[in-house]
Amino acid sequence: MASMDAQKAAVIVKVAKNLQIKDPKWLDAVIKHESGYSPTIQNLGGYNAHGLIQFTQIAVDELHDKIPGFRPKTPRELVQMYPTFEAQMNGPVYWYYSLQRKPYGSLHDVAMATFLPAYRTKSETTEFPDWVKRANPGLDRPKDYNDRLRRLLNSPTLALNQYGEEAYRIAGYTPSSGSNPLPLIAGAALVVGGYLIWTRS
Secondary structure (H helix, E strand, O other): OOOOOHHHHHHHHHHHHHOOEOOHHHHHHHHHHHHOOOOOOEOOOOOOOEOOOOEOHHHHHHHHHHOOOOOOOOHHHHHHHOOOHHHHHHHHHHHHHHOOOOOEOOHHHHHHHHHOHHHOOOOOOOOOOHHHHHHOOOOOOHHHHHHHHHHHHOOOOOHHHHHHHHHHHHHOOOOOOOOOOOOOOOOOOOOOOOOOOOOOO
16 A cells, blocks of 8 residues: 655645546545555456556547657556656546546536446436446445545545645645635546556556
8 A cells, every 4th residue: 555645645735636636536546445555456356457547448549649758558558657646646547537528517517427437417226237246246336436535534544634734735725615726737628438457446
């Protein structure tokens, strides 16, 4: 598991704000859940998913097609070319979410953007397709995934629960600030129909 500190937590705040994610803790919870903050972690469940938000081959293909200059062609190459927390957050993680519809107004928005983007507009109680349920035992509907993230929101292990005040200060925000004094990170704003599959790490 990657070590976490206030500087890294500040990166989460900045990236979330630049992506128009209403609460940076939502992105924090996804990253904690998917990778435990480890930018080089590999899923061993057969999906060849790597990195902070468990990039799959489909996600890498879409980044390669839509982001000018994006060179990795596989999830393994992605983590090799973006091996640090900061590099991956400011690069592939930011670009992945920037390709989808903004703003992100709810935990469900961020969760399903990560897990199955087509379900961002569906109810939490909508059944996942059978292939998703087979691939992710125990996740039958968005609520099952979202509930895992909700539990993390109050966890003392969440980065922004440990370093929130200092992280917001470093990032140049206050937790209730609606302004965005920071420059946007460069990235395309295109709609993409890809998805990432949640897998255990």
